[in-house]
Structure formats: C-alpha cells, structure tokens
Amino acid sequence: MLPQFSYVRPETLKDTVKHLSAGGAAIHAGGTDLLGCLRDGIMDVDKVVSLSALHDLRGVKETADGGLIIGALTTITEVSENPMILKKYPCLAQGASEVASPQLRNQGTLGGNLCQKPRCWYYRGEFNCLRKGGDICYALGGEHQFHAIFGHDRICIITHPSDTAPPLAALAAKVRTMGPDGKRTLPVETFHVLPRKNPQVETVLKPGEVITYIELPRPAGNMRSSYRKVRARRSWDFALAGAAIALEMDGDRVIDGRVVLSGAAPVPWRAQSVENAIRGKTLDDATIKRAAQAVAEGADPLPENTYKLDLFKGVIEEELNAVR
C-alpha cells in the first residue's frame, strides 16, 4: 500500500525545482520506480512532485552538430523506437527495448531509468540495510547471487539496475540538469556514485536537481554499437550480466571504443581492461578471446556470484563477435 503524500504538478521547471527544495520531496516522472519504492517503504517521501506537466522535457531532437538531445521525460518505448536512435545509436535502442516490460517501457522515462533505485532484495525488502541507513549490508553475508562483482568494495554490493545507462555511458552521453544552483552538464559515466563514496545515494544529483535532457554526441561515422543482456527470464528482469559496446571502427580494426557493463557493479561499469584489449586491434578470434578474458580483471566476486565471471566472458565474446 502506498503511504500518504502530498502531490503537486508544477508547470515550469523553475517551480519544480522550488517544490523539490523542501525536504521529503521526490520527483515523479513515470512513477514506475517511485511508486514501488513508496510501497516498499524504502524512502521517506511526503511530497510527490510530478513532472508530467513539463511537456517540453519530452521528445527527441537532432542537434546542429549531428548529435541528439533526448528529453528526460521521453518514455523508454519512445527511445527504443525512435528512428534516429535506432539508426545512429542502436545500442541505446536495444538497451531500452530490454528494459522491464512493454507497459513499464510505455510509462517509464529515460530520466527515471537513470535515477531508479537499486533492486537488491534486501534493500527493497524489510531489511534496514546500510543503503537505507542501517549498519550492515545484508547481501554481503547473505543471498547475493544477483549482486555485483565489481566496484562494490564489499560495502554495498548492488548492481546498477538500468539498461539504458550502460549504452548511454558507452556513447559518451551527458545529462543536463537544472537545480537550485542552476544548470549543470555531467557525463553519464560519472553520474552514478560508488559505495565507497557514499553508499546511500545512487547519483550525483543534489537535492532539488532535475535531469532535463540527455545529450548524445555525434557518433563517429563508423561507429558500431550493440547492447546485450542476459537474465534469469526473458521479460521483466534485470541484467545478470550485460554489455553495451560502442566502437569506432576502421574496417575490422578498432580505433577506439567503450565497453560498459550492466549487472556488474553498483554503477554502470566501464570495462577498461576489455577496451584496452581491443583498442587498435583487429577484431579476430584471438583478440576477442583475449578481450573476453580481460573482462574479469579487477573483479571481486562473492561466493554466490562467481558465475558472473564466466558469464561476462561469454557476453563479451558474443558481443564482440556480433559487432565485428
């Protein structure tokens, strides 16, 4: 059951920011994550500030320099079906199409997808864990087969739930925000927060700050990108392991590129070891093998999720084969 909250639907961004500045206020975009969080009692919210009157924040537009700008309220479905995104940034469209279920994609927004709360079953359940302000991480000593193998520092071992953030990070996208202190532009890559910095927040957004747009730079002419996601069931499920790959190619040779993992770490996880293994190389079997092996570098798997090491190897191998 949802707890009580007050509700407001401002018509301007300025107003929105003002409403959000009061403590206990939360943004409602599509509401698909927020309402679940409220039902599960994982955050104390007494005011819901709806963005749905901010029509300007919806839609996809080409920029003058050949990039794209996506309104934060654009639905995941719109992202997955937009012809420009399909054509120029296929990994983003694929990521979006792998999110949740059709209905949730129809309702959930890109901004919301980036800001959604983690799906750790302790966090969402009746456990007062570290991320909720408690003393311990239950997953660490408990049931963590779905949890992270990278970047958790054994503090909080969530995996970042978003399927759109890894492609966006791989594409070097940026988020534009508006807050009490004005506007900011931040790379998606550094948008999420590692537990070692602060295990109780997921993003660098400050109180009252709203994502307004997501900016995609113009892709290199010979960019190949793809997103692949493995999960326990084929719909409505977060990644066990996934990878967004965006490579600038010269024929068979990788000039440069990014590989960002989902289901891996508390943030979308840049697999630099893989990038290093392919940069400047021709994507042949041997390179792909080496790159796949490299994905495990720096991993800190736990007893129940060691399987992810092999899973990621498999995913990287398949993905690189798919783009070559």
Added chain:
Amino acid sequence: MCSEHRDNEGTGKQGMTRRGFMQIMGTGAVGASLSGAAMAAGSKPEPPAKILDATDTVKINLNINGVNHAVLVEPRWTLLYVLRETIGLTGTKEGCGRGECGACTVLIDDIPRYACMTLAVEAESRRITTVEGLMMGEELGPVQTAFLEEDAFQCGYCTSGQMMAVEGLLRKTLKPSMDKIRRGVSGNLCRCGAYNHIFRAASRAAGLKTK
C-alpha cells in the same frame, strides 16, 4: 510504512482550494515535442505553488471509455484503486499492485500501461480505456471474441490485462508477427499458463480487426 508526518514548509496549504488545484491540474495537451524556445527550460510564467495535501481528497475528472467521471481521490490512490473501488469498473484486476503482473493493464491514450503504477491524479485528462471499453454495447469486441474462441484463459483473472495488452499492440501494429505478439504480452503474467492460447487469440484478433 505509514507516514503520519505532514509537510509544514513550503506547502502553501492555506491558499489551497479545490478550484485552485483544478487550475494547476487542468493541463490539456500532451506530447508536445521539443522546440528551441522550450529548450531554455522554465521560460513559461509560473503558476502559484499549490499542493494537494496528503489528507485532502480532491475532485478530478477521469475520461474512461469515453465517459467523463468526476471522482474524489486522495493523491496516493492509484488509478487501479479508483477504477475498481470507487467507480466500480472491476474488469481491470489487481494481481500485485507493483507493476509485476499486468492484470491491471489499461490503455492510456491508446498505450498499454499498468493502472497500479499510475496515480489517479496523473491520469487526469488522459483517455483511459478499460476492458469494459472494448465492448460494443452488449457485444464483444474483436480481441474479446478471439480470446473467447481460442479459450485464451483459464481462471480468467489475468485476461482483461492480456486483452488490453493485445488491444494496445493491435492499435499500434495491424498485423503483428508471432514475435511481436509474444513481446506484446510479455508484460502480462498468466499463472494458469494459458500463453499458447493467448498467442493464438492475438493472431486471430489481428485477423478479426482487419476484416
């Protein structure tokens, strides 16, 4: 999970009247695309900051199956709750209340969504279609007819959600492939496992619709 605390700063409660609320709620147009001017966010005049208080009920208008319903709701009431418990349109079902089953699927502006994940106040001035809205008077609509003929259900509790998902799919895609059909109903659980007949019903419905 109960929150007894009331916000006391910045809510501007004193100025709140129902009419005032209606003014800020009564936005009409949807889906405006980005324009250069709009990109400079916050360029419109600001309406007064007014909040619907947590304990207030407010009158909203819901357009359901072409009929306008004026209902009193609390901000936290979901569209599902209002449909079923306030208005009495119980064809839409609740299986989980958390976006994980699809029994509550309705169309909002022709697009399938979960009514349990939609606040009633958010559904104002949108076009809501429920299973009851698929009927043509006493007669079943094509999707319903197809579900009947293919025996696309067992207990029938997921069925209206399944049909709304298929209806939404067919409003978007006239002749969906089997792949599209399966994806189209992949946000609707059927614990009875009638999926196979549901797939067939969806194909048949596509045929009936284009006939």
Added chain:
Amino acid sequence: MAEDSNVYYTEGLPVPETPAPGDKPAFWKQTDVVGKRIPRVDAYERVSGTAVYPSDIKLPNMVYGAILRCPHPHAKVKKVDASRAKTMPGVRAVITGVSPKVKGLNWKYRNYTGPLFDSHCRFEGEVVAAVAADTRYQAWDAAHAIEVAYEVLPYVADYKEALSESAPKVHDGGNLAGMDEYERGDISRGFAEADAVLEETYETPCQIHTPMELHGCVANWDGDRLTIWESSQGVYAVQSNVAEVLGIPLSKVRVIGHYMGGGFGSKLKPGKYTVLASLLAKQAARPVKMILTREETYLCVGNRPANTMRLKAGVKSDGTLTAFEFECIGPSGAYPGGGTALVDWLVRDLYKCDNVRCRSKDVYINAGTARPFRAPGHPQGSWALEQMMDALAEKIGMNPVKLRLKNIPAISQGRSEPYTTTGLKACIERGAQQFGWKNALKRAKEQNQSASHIKRGVGMGACVWYVGGGGPPSTVIIKLFRDGSVNLNMGASDIGTGTKTVMALVTAEELGVKPEVIQIEHADTGTTQYATPSGGSKTVPTESPTVRNAAIDVKRQILEMAAEDLDVRTAELDYEGTEIVWRKDKSKRIRVTDVGRLKKRGVVVGVGYRGPNPRTKTVNPFGAQFCEVEVNTKTGEMRVLRFLGAHDSGRVLDRLTYDNQVFGGIVMGIGFGMTEFRQLDGKQTGKLCNRNWHDYKLPTALDVPVDMESLPIEIDDPEANNTGTKGLGEPVTIPTASAIANALYMATGIRFTNAPVSPMGMCRRLAARKEG
C-alpha cells in the same frame, strides 16, 4: 416459442439410451457434444469483464481489512498497543490477540490445533492484529500503526539442519513433523542382482502458488448469519472451516465463490484472513473486504515444500529394474503441512520394480506452512526418478524411451491392485512417435558435434498421478423447465479448468439440450449441493458422473410422465432429446415440452449422486512429456524450443479446455524447473528475500515455447466411472521439469540434480566443467 422447433434442443441429436431404474448407464460409445472444441459456457463473462470475482465484490457500507503480521520468523508477542490505530481516520474495528472476541478461538493445521492468535509466532507472516477501515489505504496505515513488542527467538530456516541437535525448536516436541516408511521386496537382493547401480542426490526448491487473484474474501453478517464471498477452490470447505472456528452452525455460514482467479491448491481451504474478516465485520457491523497483498501471499498461504531426495537404483543390462532405495526430507513449515507427502509415490508406482524401499522425514522450520500444490510431491519425485531413469539408460547403453517401455507395470504396485486402465505405454510410445523422438535425437546429436556453442537436447519424462479417479461424495441437481431449458446445480467451483463448461457438455450429451442454454448454479453453500473442493484432479471424474446421473434421473422421470400421456409402459419409451417415442410404434410420440405433468409442475428435478469407485481397482491418469531445448554454453541461457504432452486422462470432455490444461501444466513445470524458487535469508535473519513477482520469477510469454502440442491418449475406461474420465490438471505438470533436465543433460553432458536450472546455475556448472 415456435411450435415445431424447440430452440433449446439440438434437433436430431441422438441421445444416449436411458437406463432402467437401478441399472447403470451404458458407457458412451460415441459422443456428439462431449470431446469437441467448444468455447467455455462462461467465456462471455470472463472476457467482457462482467464476471464478478470475490475481489470485485463491493457491498453497501463495505469497509476494508488489513492484517499486521509478525516480521520475524520466530518470536513471542510481548505487548500489543493498538491505541493509536484505533483513533486513526476511517478506522472501524481493531482486533488483536487480547480482544475478548478472539478468546478461545482456534486454528487447525491438519492434526495440530493452536490459538487463532498465537503469541508464539513460528513463522514470518503470522497474524498479530487486524484492522478494518473505510479505505484499504487507511486500514493498512492503521494496521501498521499498531505497536508490537516482540521477544525475538532463534530460528531454523534450513530444513536440512532442522533435525540437528543445535537447531532451535519450532515446537516443544522437536522439529520432526512426521516420518514415513514403505518397503516391498528386498532391496539388498535387488541391488545384488543389478548389473549397474547408480546413486544420486537431488534437490528441488520451495515453490509458491501465487495464483493471479489474491487470496481474500468479503464477509458480511445479517444478524447471526454470515455470508462470505471467498476466492476459493471449495466453498463447502470454507464453510466448515469458518463454522468450526467461530463455533456457529453450518447453516448460518453461506459461502459463495462463483468465480475465482486460480488456486493450484493454495485455496483448498480458507485462511486465518477469512476468520479475521468475519470477526472484523462483526465488530464494525459492516461488510469487510479482506484481500491480502501480493507480498503477504508469499508468506502465509502455502507452498510446495523444498525436498532433498537420495535415490539409489539398480538395473540389469537388459533394462529390468531391480531395486529402488529412496530417502527424502522436506519441511512442512511451521505447522503440519505435508513436507514430504507423496514425494516417493512415483518411485513406488510408476515403473515396474520388485524391490523398493522409501523413507521420508517431514520437518518443521520457521517458515510458512506448506499446502497442497498441484500434484503434491510428484514433480519433486519425478525430478529424481526421471533423471535417474535416463542415467540408468545411459549406463546400460539403452535408449531412455525403451528403458521406460521395458518397465511398464501391469498393476499399481504401490497399492497392489490393478489399474482400471493404464495408458503409460501408449503415452510414451505414441508421444515419442508424434514428437519425432528419433529425428529430434539425431538433430541434437548432429548439432552438438558441430563447433557451435549453441547445444541442443531432447528429453522426456513420464508420470502417474496418485489419485485422479475422483469419488463420492457429490450431489448434483438438474432441473428441466417446462419450456425445455435446463438448470444445472452443483457445489463444485470452477477454478479455471472449465468445470462449468464440461458439466454443461455432459448434460447436453445426455439430454440433447444445447449447452449454451444450460444455466449453471454453482459454488454456493446456500443454494447448491455439497461438493468437495476442486483439487486433486478429481473434479471432472467426481462431478461429471454425478451430472450424468442427475440427467438420467430427469429422463427417467420424464419418461414416467410421458407414459401417462401416451398411455403406454414407461419401459417401452425412448427419450430422444426433443421427444419421447414409443418403441413399438414410433409414430406414437410426444414432445418433452408437451408432457402433461411437466407442464403442470413447471419443472422436473433430477438428482444425481456420485456412485462408488471400483472396489478392487485403482483409477489413475498417466502421461509422458517430450521436449527439445537449446543451451548457449557461453552465457548459460536456455531456450525451451518445443513441448509435447501425451496424456491419458480417460475421455476428453472438451478438447479446447483439455489442451489448455496440458499447456498450462507445462508452463508451470517450466517455472518449477527453470525459474522459481523461494529464497530465505537463512544465514542472517530467516526472513523471506523474494516476496514479489519480480524477485520470485514466473515464466513469461517469452519463456515458453510457441510450439506446444497436446496429444490426448483416450482409452475407454468404463470401469472408472460412467463418463470414463480421469483427472488431468495435476499430471500435466509432473514430468515437465524432469523432461527439461534430461534434455539439458543431452545438450551439455551435465546432470542438473538441483532445480531450478537457471542461467546462474547453468553458468556455474559449465564453468566447473571447464575447470574439472
């Protein structure tokens, strides 16, 4: 109505002969309505949204109930303070363990009786207090504003540890809930005779029913009369349970359950919530709607217990099974719930084997109590036995289909009596043929020899279901109105299996009336006849013969009445649907609707009773399922490509609903084998980790194959009952998971002894193999 055509009848439809009073009806040689693909009689209501399920009920003045549950797996309630809750907006009634009205009220689990509000909470989710308020939201707010002081006790979550010395005791008497032993022949001799002996330990997870409609009810008092609309598999079971707990006469409790959104065994009985709703309704003096939340249903309305099974089997090189030794442990939960019930049945009964020993231990743990779940025990036992059969076949170099065919028992060995019919052989043989077993095998082998990392496998499993023959008691009434239309009155619930539809078809077959004009009254203790709950795959074989008897009773009465009109002897008359005809001179006939006494009385009431089952034979359904799977050996992803279910459940009454059951059983089996498991936080808190449909994963439309086939194996079974029907709903989910496991073995060479086989498990095993 037109004179010469009765719109309610199918003209010219031959109807079965009417047996003389005292005689048994003849077996239907051929049927005209029964067995066809006929949409459900209540399909319109279900697809139009007009069907009213218990959760849809709204009564004037109705308020909403909510329950506060113990958050600990093991605790004692020290103090409950509801003073704040009572003053909250909208609150109409509050009940806690110290409310005077609940003193002395008890709740029963099988052979265990304890207080309705037990201050000793033995599982997470035990009831502590309940509230009724004007809205569901307010009720929830108030329930959670009740302050409770608990003394938290040590818990036991791991059933395998439950019997160890150090395990906390769930009950004073210890954690052993029950033991069962069975033996026939001499297993040591059997193993000595074997050419090959294999032994393996298997594990299956705890599975939760999670039917789509939430558990719950609406309760309303009119003075001392209580009416309950409950989402239930059996209204009479709810009636007797509630009457007993509240200490009121059965006649004062009316339970209605016209529609219900699935149960799978979890709604065979009411829950404490039913009683709480009734108590709240009394206190609030208003109707109370009490629908659990999805999260609650993971805690307290049953489960299929997890099981660990050790199976040792001996086989001769010619395929003769020489011995089975089976041991099993499983948890009832906090109270007796059948933690190992029927897990060993397939080992005892499915394949011919002279020397068998089975032992099981049912234990208590601090978690929700088990309830019967579609084919209790069987999918677990099948997981062990059917994988073992394949392993044995491989060991002796025999085709697994052949090994099974070699060991078809002539009689039910578990009961030492013959089956009325057994389709086991036909299911395996014809199923394999229709599936194209040989070709599929070849295809898989070819693919697996190729360099591709996508591997393929085919697998099968067979089954018998412990019961499935139905039996008394059951009473059904059929009313024939003077215009020829018919009303069928039975107490059974239609839980989605199509009970109403097939009973209408049986009536139609016997009377010649059109199925769609049959009005059905059912599942209401106030107005319909006694029936046992719909479960155990017994509804069709229990109710359909009863319906047929009721129809025959109608015909007999009409014949008697017509004899008066025609002035001939009753025994010389034939009932021909629309007309009664004198056998000696066919021109002497009278339309049913012209029969004088019917016209005058307005209605003929036929009563049918369920006769006894055969005394010395057992009635069981059989089946075999076949599947083809694909495994991505790089990612552990699996795809079920196709499935075929060949099932012998006697006569098919409606092919459409029959196939639907087969497919549904397979889907549930896919869940059991591949996606579903309850996860307790055993090491730290004993609380449940996955209490929603996201964390507890059911198969979706993308997880099941489009290519599914149902092959009914219809064998005339006149001895079983007068419709020749056997149950179908449970056997269809028994061999699914084991067939998948066998196919996965062929694809990967890995034996998956632990269910479910998820991509996580697949990855682990593939990695282990690489290292090993």
